[in-house]
Amino acid sequence: MSVGGGPNSSIFRDIYKEAYDEGILIVAAAGNDGTTAHDYPASFPHVVSVGAVDQKGLRADFSNYNDQIEVMAPGVNVLSTAPNDSYNTLTGTSMSTPYVAGVAALVWSCFPECSNNQIRNVLALTAKRMAPNDECDEYTGFGLIQAKKAFDVLDRWGCEAPGEDPIPLSDGGIGGCAQALPDFRNTLNAAPTSRPTPKLFNNTNTSNNNSCNKLQLDLLTDSNAIETSWVLEKVDSGVREKVKSGPPSNMNYSPNTRYSVAASNCLGIGTYEFTIFDMFGDGIVEQGYYSITLNGQVLASNSNFGKSESTNFTIGSFLPRQPASQPTSSPTWRMLFEEEFDSGLGKFITEGREVLHKNSIFGRKGVAFIQVTTAVGKPFLLSDEIEIGGPYTKFKVALTYRTAKFDNGQVLCIEYSPNNATMWNRAKCWSKGVHFENGVWNDDASVFKVEDQGTDTNSLQIRIIVPDGSYMNRVFIDNVTLSGMI
Numbered sequence: 001m002s003v004g005g006g007p008n009s010s011i012f013r014d015i016y017k018e019a020y021d022e023g024i025l026i027v028a029a030a031g032n033d034g035t036t037a038h039d040y041p042a043s044f045p046h047v048v049s050v051g052a053v054d055q056k057g058l059r060a061d062f063s064n065y066n067d068q069i070e071v072m073a074p075g076v077n078v079l080s081t082a083p084n085d086s087y088n089t090l091t092g093t094s095m096s097t098p099y100v101a102g103v104a105a106l107v108w109s110c111f112p113e114c115s116n117n118q119i120r121n122v123l124a125l126t127a128k129r130m131a132p133n134d135e136c137d138e139y140t141g142f143g144l145i146q147a148k149k150a151f152d153v154l155d156r157w158g159c160e161a162p163g164e165d166p167i168p169l170s171d172g173g174i175g176g177c178a179q180a181l182p183d184f185r186n187t188l189n190a191a192p193t194s195r196p197t198p199k200l201f202n203n204t205n206t207s208n209n210n211s212c213n214k215l216q217l218d219l220l221t222d223s224n225a226i227e228t229s230w231v232l233e234k235v236d237s238g239v240r241e242k243v244k245s246g247p248p249s250n251m252n253y254s255p256n257t258r259y260s261v262a263a264s265n266c267l268g269i270g271t272y273e274f275t276i277f278d279m280f281g282d283g284i285v286e287q288g289y290y291s292i293t294l295n296g297q298v299l300a301s302n303s304n305f306g307k308s309e310s311t312n313f314t315i316g317s318f319l320p321r322q323p324a325s326q327p328t329s330s331p332t333w334r335m336l337f338e339e340e341f342d343s344g345l346g347k348f349i350t351e352g353r354e355v356l357h358k359n360s361i362f363g364r365k366g367v368a369f370i371q372v373t374t375a376v377g378k379p380f381l382l383s384d385e386i387e388i389g390g391p392y393t394k395f396k397v398a399l400t401y402r403t404a405k406f407d408n409g410q411v412l413c414i415e416y417s418p419n420n421a422t423m424w425n426r427a428k429c430w431s432k433g434v435h436f437e438n439g440v441w442n443d444d445a446s447v448f449k450v451e452d453q454g455t456d457t458n459s460l461q462i463r464i465i466v467p468d469g470s471y472m473n474r475v476f477i478d479n480v481t482l483s484g485m486i
Helices: 010-021 093-110 116-125 147-157 185-189
Strands: 027-029 048-053 069-074 078-082 086-090 200-203 215-220 228-234 241-246 258-262 270-278 289-294 297-302 308-315 333-339 355-361 364-371 380-382 394-404 411-418 425-431 442-448 459-465 474-485
Touching (some): 027 093, 069 093, 093 116, 116 147, 297 308, 364 380
Antiparallel strands (some): 228 241, 355 364
């Protein structure tokens, strides 16, 4: 809000408090008198008070300063719309406020499971400090807002990173430097408490000079794949010679993507060192990992390696190969159906108030989003009728999901219905606190056999359901597959 000058009214104070308890985040301009005056509504405790900085990133001299200033944003010569279909440059904390409201909306849209209080706190927590000694003060509050940093904190540590929500929410609204924030800066800057010791593999078998020794890299990136890189070097006689590195020049790895690549051509006799790097210093988080193998032997496999991890190995004239596996007649799975939700719900047909599609969230290109919008609900994501076309003995549904606001014991279930039947059969349920936790991506699967109905299974429908949902439950779903066992 770019309004100010009103009185410190107890009526309005209670209105904003009530709105805060309803989950609404309110942002207002601090005022343009350049004094310690408390302008309202910005100075109410349940409103974020925004000051202005100039083009040099310094506090604008007209920007009010007091104990309720919380964050700063650009407010000098800001281009804005004007009457008569035109544009104009304007100055004032009223121009700073939309920046903060916009950043809050942008970050919140990526993490809708977070509360208004958590979004408010993460903006303050990640703001670029402007006061001496990196502290908060009455002139610039917690500092200049940083959209990317706020996103990164929630993406890595979840909604609880800026603090647990009080009950009621309004107890978390204090304002200014008194806003209760966790001491998270040490977490942001700290190195991991422990790192695996690099392993030394000294392989010096001598026979069969015709063997080609290639190093294989298997990599599953996390949401911040841009941070990941690696290099293989030959380190004989104290001289380092780069053999190969990744990703390829002028490219980055894609988020949440599996790679299986040759990390070398045929390696000759000598000592080598493989090093994997993470720019941020937290390794590969979420479900990610890396693994390197040489002729079938695993040399290293890890995810929690901090900024880097190195593995040394020596090649003599020959490394024994693993014996080739013998073909077996064991049953195999054949994929019948896949939906990655990249551009919509695709092969799923339920879309409305409780099932939505969201683009670019949690580092995913697209996800299906189930939300419980009533006090007690059973929302579900429903597939098209899937034609089977084969004599399958069992079926498997695999999916990746992430929950929010689930209580311990609440479940997410897979159900199926064969041959256009009206009856739904439950294949499997996963329970919060037993199988999964909120704010973490999970990869799970359910294997089931369709009960004998006197006929072949010609088609299936599957649905992902929250059978005993409560208000504010959220489920994000990615990459659903159905496979049949031959």
